[in-house]
Amino acid sequence: MVVFEKPHALADVPLHYCPGCTHGIIHRLVAEVIDELGIEGRTIGIAPVGCSVFAYNYFNCDMIEAAHGRAPAVATGVKRSDPDNNIVFTYQGDGDLAAIGTAETVHAAARGENITVIFVNNAIYGMTGGQMAPTTLPGQVTQTSPYGRDTSKVGFPVKVCEMLSNVDGAAYLERVAVNNVKNVKNAKKAIKKAFQNQLDGKGFSLIEVVSTCPTNWGLTPEKALEWLEENMLPYYPLGVYKDKFAEKEDK
Amino acid sequence: MAEKVLMKGNEALAEAAIMAGCRHYFGYPITPQTEIAAYMAKRMPLIGGTFLQAESEIAAINMVYGAAAAGKRAMTSSSSPGIALKSEGISYLAGSDLPALIINVQRGGPGLGGIQPSQSDYFQATKSAGHGDFHLIVLAPASVQEMVDLTFKGFDLADKYRMPAMLLSDGTMGQMMEPVTLDMGKVTEYDKSSWAACGTKCEREHNVVNSLFIQPDELEKYNFERFERYAQIEANEVMYDEYRMDDAEICIVAYGVAARVSQNAIDKARENGIKVGMIRPITLWPFPKAVLNAAADKVKAFISVELSMGQMIEDIELAIRCKKPVLLCNRTGGMIPTTNDVLSKIEEANNIGGDK
Numbered sequence: 393m394v395v396f397e398k399p400h401a402l403a404d405v406p407l408h409y410c411p412g413c414t415h416g417i418i419h420r421l422v423a424e425v426i427d428e429l430g431i432e433g434r435t436i437g438i439a440p441v442g443c444s445v446f447a448y449n450y451f452n453c454d455m456i457e458a459a460h461g462r463a464p465a466v467a468t469g470v471k472r473s474d475p476d477n478n479i480v481f482t483y484q485g486d487g488d489l490a491a492i493g494t495a496e497t498v499h500a501a502a503r504g505e506n507i508t509v510i511f512v513n514n515a516i517y518g519m520t521g522g523q524m525a526p527t528t529l530p531g532q533v534t535q536t537s538p539y540g541r542d543t544s545k546v547g548f549p550v551k552v553c554e555m556l557s558n559v560d561g562a563a564y565l566e567r568v569a570v571n572n573v574k575n576v577k578n579a580k581k582a583i584k585k586a587f588q589n590q591l592d593g594k595g596f597s598l599i600e601v602v603s604t605c606p607t608n609w610g611l612t613p614e615k616a617l618e619w620l621e622e623n624m625l626p627y628y629p630l631g632v633y634k635d636k637f638a639e640k641e642d643k
Numbered sequence: 644m645a646e647k648v649l650m651k652g653n654e655a656l657a658e659a660a661i662m663a664g665c666r667h668y669f670g671y672p673i674t675p676q677t678e679i680a681a682y683m684a685k686r687m688p689l690i691g692g693t694f695l696q697a698e699s700e701i702a703a704i705n706m707v708y709g710a711a712a713a714g715k716r717a718m719t720s721s722s723s724p725g726i727a728l729k730s731e732g733i734s735y736l737a738g739s740d741l742p743a744l745i746i747n748v749q750r751g752g753p754g755l756g757g758i759q760p761s762q763s764d765y766f767q768a769t770k771s772a773g774h775g776d777f778h779l780i781v782l783a784p785a786s787v788q789e790m791v792d793l794t795f796k797g798f799d800l801a802d803k804y805r806m807p808a809m810l811l812s813d814g815t816m817g818q819m820m821e822p823v824t825l826d827m828g829k830v831t832e833y834d835k836s837s838w839a840a841c842g843t844k845c846e847r848e849h850n851v852v853n854s855l856f857i858q859p860d861e862l863e864k865y866n867f868e869r870f871e872r873y874a875q876i877e878a879n880e881v882m883y884d885e886y887r888m889d890d891a892e893i894c895i896v897a898y899g900v901a902a903r904v905s906q907n908a909i910d911k912a913r914e915n916g917i918k919v920g921m922i923r924p925i926t927l928w929p930f931p932k933a934v935l936n937a938a939a940d941k942v943k944a945f946i947s948v949e950l951s952m953g954q955m956i957e958d959i960e961l962a963i964r965c966k967k968p969v970l971l972c973n974r975t976g977g978m979i980p981t982t983n984d985v986l987s988k989i990e991e992a993n994n995i996g997g998d999k
Contacts, residue, residue: 433845448851454840457853462705469709472693499698
């Protein structure tokens with residue numbers, strides 16, 4: 393009897409991610425949701441530039457690699473090419489989504505584009521070796537903030553869910569984490585809802601996953617999880633930031 | 644015989660795109676091409692197509708990238724500064740072997756430049772439409788009818804060779820009205836199932852649309868393959884038009900609006916007994932090198948007539964291996980050479996050798 397297996401939507405190949413990186417968990421959650429909703433054959437994923445640039449090798453659905461920050465625009469083109477059939481998700485990091493791709497993110501949300509965005513926030517540029525991200529915490533040391541992020545000179549982190557919660561077109565925004573079993577379960581629930589919303593034609597859904605980067609944080613995987621709990625979660629509180637349709641149902 | 648209708652260049656082009664099967668247009672407002680977007684905004688919803696005004700030129704070209712990756716005929720249009728913003732996406736289209744049509748209704752530059760007609764994006768279109776090793780098919784219409792015909796042709800070539808094509812027009816072509824026929828024949832359908840990301844239906848391996856190849860030998864291999872395709876295009880797809888070249892001793896080379904001015908100047912010069920003709924490139928890439936090189940053995944001089952500071956002239960000199968002098972007759976910044984400007988340059992060319 394099989395009690396545990398790889399989701400079908402997740403390709404049977406080795407991932408390139410560093411030991412302790414949470415991308416693997418998030419990939420798996422997305423793939424499980426695709427399996428459970430039975431949508432692999434009509435799903436098209438958009439990979440970003442950043443650590444998850446090779447995501448196109450890791451999912452068994454059709455995949456498109458986008459330019460840095462442009463995934464929501466590419467997703468818009470794909471979605472509009474066959475809106476009744478295509479289920480489209482983007483998978484983006486913080487530099488991709490909240491710095492170079494801010495305009496694409498905000499306007500895809502404003503249009504109420506019927507897509508699902510998986511936003512992995514680990515407060516650092518991983519692929520290029522650990523530079524300051526739009527979500528790097530005040531005081532956090534990175535390669536390009538070697539004395540710690542000085543908010544008097546480089547300003548403050550961008551809180552994506554809070555920002556987008558003011559955008560009328562956004563349907564569903566939730567911030568989750570994958571640092572413990574309970575949070576992983578919640579994250580999966582949120583990701584599933586974000587895909588279900590798309591199936592139901594509800595519009596733009598974004599799930600922000602607060603994540604670690606042990607390599608560029610200079611911490612062991614275990615210490616990185618602790619650092620996330622102590623530093624990331626107070627700044628980026630978990631929870632639902634907007635659920636347009638739940639509000640309507642409540643009323 | 645199809646009926647002739649009087650249409651503005653930009654609108655005729657937009658209707659031709661629809662007739663070519665394009666149902667996905669993504670744009671952003673910029674003068675002097677906005678009529679294309681306005682036309683698409685009106686027409687697309689009526690025929691089940693997509694018109695979307697993007698938040699930027701960058702987003703627009705990436706929406707084209709998405710629709711093209713999904714296997715659809717898609718286009719965007721802009722003018723010079725906007726095309727510069729699209730260059731990232733154009734390079735990704737080329738690197739991912741995606742067909743799409745990009746319209747550049749050129750205006751004067753550099754910078755914000757002006758809004759009057761120009762041909763100063765010649766280098767950009769033919770040499771460096773984005774980063775990396777690649778070419779665009781570049782088509783240069785010289786009439787409203789050619790705006791129509793080359794839009795149709797552009798989609799077809801893009802699909803046939805799986806690469807982006809550009810219609811390099813200018814403010815004059817976009818804004819002027821001429822009678823046109825919109826009968827362009829049948830649209831050829833291309834099978835995109837082997838590469839398009841439109842859902843596996845769980846019936847095949849997943850398709851990946853991608854331009855990233857971390858292994859240098861692999862990237863080189865793809866670039867070599869792409870350039871083999873480009874060689875085929877250079878061999879098979881060159882288009883040009885000849886005007887009064889039979890006995891010509893001087894050859895004008897001009898495209899777009901510059902060719903129309905030149906044609907008037909040629910007729911006038913002929914009245915004065917000067918044997919001048921014109922080779923008008925219709926494809927700027929591939930450039931009509933062979934016909935120019937052959938002409939270089941017959942004429943004593945060439946004149947490049949351009950609305951730019953001498954850009955196409957370099958391709959003429961290369962094509963003719965500098966066998967004959969090439970004079971430049973140009974205006975820029977939105978100014979257009981007059982018939983008399985071209986005529987005096989023809990006279991100057993005619994005096995080369997000093998015996999006439």
